[in-house]
Amino acid sequence: MIKLAVEIDQDNTKVQFDEQRKIMIYRDLKEAPTLKNDVILVYFKGREALAVDYGQKIDKNTLKAADNLVTISVPWDIEAKDLAQQMLDVWQNNALKTTGLFEMQKIAANHFPVAAKYQKELFEILATFGYENEKVKKKPAKAQHRWNKKVSEIPFYIDYNDSTGEVVWQKRNEMVLKAGAKLKQEMPLNKDGSVGFSARLTEKLRADYADKISDFTTTEDIILKSVNEVGIFLYYAGTNGWLVLKDKDGKTIDEYTVVK
Known part of the structure; x- marks a missing residue:
């Protein structure tokens, strides 16, 4: 001190x-x-x-x-x-x-x-007192994505980390996860064995839709708010969801919607 x-x-x-x-x-x-x-x-x-x-x-x-x-x-x-x-x-x-x-x-x-x-x-x-003692690395600007009518007509598929699903971005704040999506079952833990923040979010989100899930499979369409929320719900997040969701030809939702 x-x-x-x-x-x-x-x-x-x-x-x-x-x-x-x-x-x-x-x-x-x-x-x-x-x-x-x-x-x-x-x-x-x-x-x-x-x-x-x-x-x-x-x-x-x-x-x-x-x-x-x-x-x-x-x-x-x-x-x-x-x-x-x-x-x-x-x-x-x-x-x-x-x-x-x-x-x-x-x-x-x-x-x-x-x-x-x-x-x-x-x-x-x-x-x-605010003086820097090392070079401050500029954080790369976070990519911005924009919903449009065309993208709302394209089904995107997920096959990642023991989870699968089909998603349609039907409105700016509505992503429909189609019935039949498979949820990752094993919860990832921190190195010390504790439950991380993303895992807690996943458990809470799944609890909210428990009546539409059976044996880690969705039985009805579920409306989620964002690509990030889809990732949390399906596979406990942990990666860039904009690169996980792909159309039938393998083109990512990022390629369709990123603002350049």
Whole structure:
């Protein structure tokens, strides 16, 4: 646990976590702050570290390109150059394009544990204030699918993971699972043997339609709300249902309805 004392005003944030260790976040960079002691200087562009340095000298060109400046006090038992190097190494190893405004050097083996410990604490604190310590991978955009009149006339078939069935997407929020569909019988469990979220959803959904199921086979048509719900009902989900439902020629419902 790291205990912090935080003071926030209009332009700056002060974070104190013991007598020797302090972080200052400068948001107003119209004028460079005056530094009286050697500190770690981190120039942030957005939420990623643009550059790191140490000492009392602020690089004016880098400051112009930055959105925030963060200064970090250096305890007596850590060399400033070691801490700056350790922070730079971790950022670069985490795919950030941070540059070092100092001569690179290898951290001595006997200095590394202390520098690495402080760096880890600092990164936890910086992350708490919204600064990234590794490259954030953009999540691929989720595919969008659109119902249309043509697709409502096409029967799609399921033959996956011990389940089979025929589905017609008759309206935007109505998918008719035809009578005679075979439900997967064996419930998948988590690695620790517990029942997962998808399995619980499946059991609840099947309980809702228990009067239309006999011996894991549907005895009447059942209206479900989505491709996802069909997958939950039939085979406990666990895969992309848009690629499971196929027409008589093997063309997926995704190919018919994905928005490009």
